[in-house]
Amino acid sequence: MTHARPAGQHTVRRHNSALVLGAIAESPGISRAGVAARTGLTKATVSSLVDRLVAASLLTDAGPERRDGPGRRGTSLSLSPRGPHGLGVEIAVDYVSTCLVDLTGAVHHHRTRPCDNRSQPVGRVLTRVAKAVDTALGDAAARGVDVGGVGIAVPGLVETSSGLLRLAPNLGWRDVDLPAELRRRSALPGDGVLVGNEANYAALAELWAGGHDGLRDFVHVSGEIGIGAGIVIEGALFDGTRGFGGELGHFAVSSRGPRCSCGARGCLERLAGQEAILDRAAAPDLDVLVERLEAGERTATAAVRGAADWLGAALSSVLNLLDVPAVVLGGTYARLHPWLADPLASHLSGRVMGAPWSPVSVLRSALGTEAAVRGAAASAVRTIIADPDAYIAPR
Amino acid sequence: MTHARPAGQHTVRRHNSALVLGAIAESPGISRAGVAARTGLTKATVSSLVDRLVAASLLTDAGPERRDGPGRRGTSLSLSPRGPHGLGVEIAVDYVSTCLVDLTGAVHHHRTRPCDNRSQPVGRVLTRVAKAVDTALGDAAARGVDVGGVGIAVPGLVETSSGLLRLAPNLGWRDVDLPAELRRRSALPGDGVLVGNEANYAALAELWAGGHDGLRDFVHVSGEIGIGAGIVIEGALFDGTRGFGGELGHFAVSSRGPRCSCGARGCLERLAGQEAILDRAAAPDLDVLVERLEAGERTATAAVRGAADWLGAALSSVLNLLDVPAVVLGGTYARLHPWLADPLASHLSGRVMGAPWSPVSVLRSALGTEAAVRGAAASAVRTIIADPDAYIAPR
Numbered sequence: 001m002t003h004a005r006p007a008g009q010h011t012v013r014r015h016n017s018a019l020v021l022g023a024i025a026e027s028p029g030i031s032r033a034g035v036a037a038r039t040g041l042t043k044a045t046v047s048s049l050v051d052r053l054v055a056a057s058l059l060t061d062a063g064p065e066r067r068d069g070p071g072r073r074g075t076s077l078s079l080s081p082r083g084p085h086g087l088g089v090e091i092a093v094d095y096v097s098t099c100l101v102d103l104t105g106a107v108h109h110h111r112t113r114p115c116d117n118r119s120q121p122v123g124r125v126l127t128r129v130a131k132a133v134d135t136a137l138g139d140a141a142a143r144g145v146d147v148g149g150v151g152i153a154v155p156g157l158v159e160t161s162s163g164l165l166r167l168a169p170n171l172g173w174r175d176v177d178l179p180a181e182l183r184r185r186s187a188l189p190g191d192g193v194l195v196g197n198e199a200n201y202a203a204l205a206e207l208w209a210g211g212h213d214g215l216r217d218f219v220h221v222s223g224e225i226g227i228g229a230g231i232v233i234e235g236a237l238f239d240g241t242r243g244f245g246g247e248l249g250h251f252a253v254s255s256r257g258p259r260c261s262c263g264a265r266g267c268l269e270r271l272a273g274q275e276a277i278l279d280r281a282a283a284p285d286l287d288v289l290v291e292r293l294e295a296g297e298r299t300a301t302a303a304v305r306g307a308a309d310w311l312g313a314a315l316s317s318v319l320n321l322l323d324v325p326a327v328v329l330g331g332t333y334a335r336l337h338p339w340l341a342d343p344l345a346s347h348l349s350g351r352v353m354g355a356p357w358s359p360v361s362v363l364r365s366a367l368g369t370e371a372a373v374r375g376a377a378a379s380a381v382r383t384i385i386a387d388p389d390a391y392i393a394p395r
Numbered sequence: 396m397t398h399a400r401p402a403g404q405h406t407v408r409r410h411n412s413a414l415v416l417g418a419i420a421e422s423p424g425i426s427r428a429g430v431a432a433r434t435g436l437t438k439a440t441v442s443s444l445v446d447r448l449v450a451a452s453l454l455t456d457a458g459p460e461r462r463d464g465p466g467r468r469g470t471s472l473s474l475s476p477r478g479p480h481g482l483g484v485e486i487a488v489d490y491v492s493t494c495l496v497d498l499t500g501a502v503h504h505h506r507t508r509p510c511d512n513r514s515q516p517v518g519r520v521l522t523r524v525a526k527a528v529d530t531a532l533g534d535a536a537a538r539g540v541d542v543g544g545v546g547i548a549v550p551g552l553v554e555t556s557s558g559l560l561r562l563a564p565n566l567g568w569r570d571v572d573l574p575a576e577l578r579r580r581s582a583l584p585g586d587g588v589l590v591g592n593e594a595n596y597a598a599l600a601e602l603w604a605g606g607h608d609g610l611r612d613f614v615h616v617s618g619e620i621g622i623g624a625g626i627v628i629e630g631a632l633f634d635g636t637r638g639f640g641g642e643l644g645h646f647a648v649s650s651r652g653p654r655c656s657c658g659a660r661g662c663l664e665r666l667a668g669q670e671a672i673l674d675r676a677a678a679p680d681l682d683v684l685v686e687r688l689e690a691g692e693r694t695a696t697a698a699v700r701g702a703a704d705w706l707g708a709a710l711s712s713v714l715n716l717l718d719v720p721a722v723v724l725g726g727t728y729a730r731l732h733p734w735l736a737d738p739l740a741s742h743l744s745g746r747v748m749g750a751p752w753s754p755v756s757v758l759r760s761a762l763g764t765e766a767a768v769r770g771a772a773a774s775a776v777r778t779i780i781a782d783p784d785a786y787i788a789p790r
Binding site: 244 | 637
């Protein structure tokens with residue numbers, strides 16, 4: 001957000017509100033005095049800002065702070081679970097899903113509607129997505145909470161500067177202004193709508209879930225119909241100069257191979273994506289595949305091993321380029337982790353130049369196919385926490 | 396550098412000296428008053444620090460500042476070309492080179508000694524390198540200048556935390572402590588010796604040379620016997636968690652292909668490196684190859700086009716992952732740019748997902764095979780400028 005006028009009282013209050021809310025988000029249960037010590041603001045300033053944030057339902061004041069030792073006990077401040085929620089929307093190739101996340105990060109609604117979005121014209125898919133958005137907004141209203149921001153996850157290139165979905169090869173979409181299109185068809189809010197790549201949102205959700213011993217450098221690989229990667233470096237997403245980074249699915253792993261939706265041949269996702277694995281295993285869907293894998297069925301095992309080889313070729317290149325210590329398998333790959341991880345790890349230990357000094361970990365996403373929609377909702381929530389005044393007093 | 400004692404006068408002076416020198420490096424010809432305005436220090440503090448930096452030969456005071464308009468003219472401060480020099484040393488597979496760079500970035504000595512370092516035991520190669528180091532130190536002494544820091548560029552994995560050369564596959568070296576080994580064999584200084592990957596130093600040299608309209612996001616590809624990449628993002632080197640990033644030469648571009656020095660098959664450098672091109676062109680060396688390319692000889696042209704295809708496969712993957720807008724061809728690829736660039740650009744425009752919105756530039760390095768050794772020397776110089784007290788008053 002850019003604004004050219006000089007920093008006045010409103011700007012200072014805006015800045016300080018964010019400081020205070022950030023301190024409380026980091027240390028739930030902290031007292032006003034604790035916030036003052038943490039931020040360097042006076043207690044009077046903190047109290048006045050806290051009162052305003054409580055009135056806006058961003059904070060709760062939960063009574064006496066738990067503290068050992070003598071002295072007056074302050075009250076205990078936390079982000080309010082009844083405050084504004086983030087709405088996450090994911091438009092995948094084979095489903096649409098939505099979820100609501102509150103300021104504390106808790107998920108309150110998660111609905112997935114399987115559907116084949118490739119076979120439908122864009123307008124019909126958008127109508128379906130709009131319906132899902134309205135249902136979720138209805139759920140929020142029924143819970144008596146406000147939707148303070150929306151994140152929309154899509155399987156394609158989202159341009160950071162314009163927010164346009166430039167290209168979603170597996171959907172066959174180009175240059176779609178999703179917020180505008182969905183507003184025409186639903187009660188989607190006019191402000192606070194983010195659009196992002198599903199693999200990037202999934203990686204952020206994994207980071208924010210804080211598993212894997214607080215891992216802060218990894219590549220999250222989302223295996224779906226397409227394959228995407230989210231690159232996390234020092235606890236931040238790396239998505240390139242225009243936001244188009246992480247397109248692992250179009251890694252050139254073979255000079256031949258079937259033609260991809262992007263027009264090229266030999267793309268990773270045609271050889272190691274969900275459909276390639278199901279085809280090779282002659283399994284109708286993932287549930288059947290997993291049953292057969294659990295039964296040790298040979299065709300199924302070979303299909304997953306084949307995918308591990310292609311995936312290993314691409315990921316060894318990624319790790320030789322980026323030197324990150326871990327790969328997190330997400331999306332449908334999370335379900336296949338028990339059969340994918342070992343062949344993949346052995347491939348990587350043979351090809352990653354730095355592996356002899358610290359082996360690459362192949363981890364399983366805790367969130368699986370829910371990661372992207374959760375990351376989208378959580379991004380909306382984090383936007384509110386980072387700048388509460390934009391929510392309390394939008395211009 | 397970590398030191399636990401409280402910030403005292405020495406620490407403050409150290410910090411301020413770096414501020415002052417940095418301001419002058421950014422604006423050569425600036426006055427003392429200009430430095431004071433830029434840094435927020437008092438004129439008296441600036442004058443005393445400048446006097447000290449002049450006495451240490453880091454600055455020159457070149458008389459009246461050129462300035463239009465009325466008022467007293469200050470004197471003009473610049474980094475001294477007679478101050479400490481950085482010594483760059485490159486240990487390549489087929490040559491050893493050295494250069495001296497002064498504080499202003501000018502190159503004063505550049506010697507390349509062709510030799511086959513693969514066929515020799517490590518001790519003999521180090522003796523040869525030590526001799527080159529002593530010759531360069533002699534050149535500096537003859538010029539009457541001090542060597543204030545050294546950068547050593549190597550074709551392998553250098554671990555940031557230890558400074559060890561962990562692995563140089565094309566040399567067959569593992570776990571070499573280069574500063575220690577060279578000190579045993581030469582007059583290499585005891586302090587201020589950096590070791591880094593040659594492709595990373597080459598990318599930094601290209602960045603610091605400031606060509607290509609001030610490009611700050613690019614992948615620099617060093618084509619030599621091996622192939623390395625240096626990734627520059629927002630004007631800074633990205634080299635991964637341990638410093639092992641940029642290993643483009645070991646990208647898996649084929650599931651077959653000749654066995655690589657790293658042990659795997661199908662690595663890019665075996666298919667598109669200098670030796671693969673010369674082999675396919677049946678040319679004895681690069682000069683002959685270039686002559687034949689200039690004459691439009693068909694085998695030579697086909698050999699370069701073949702390399703462009705493999706390079707295009709790998710670089711399209713890199714750009715799909717990182718979304719940077721430009722590739723800079725360096726090392727021997729800089730000489731081959733007239734024949735490589737078009738097929739490579741056409742490959743990239745077909746495979747890079749974001750290319751329709753802004754095409755990828757395939758640029759030619761201005762420095763070619765000199766980039767790595769220059770980058771190593773310039774890194775040593777920049778280390779002095781960033782912390783002049785470590786040079787003036789080492790502990």
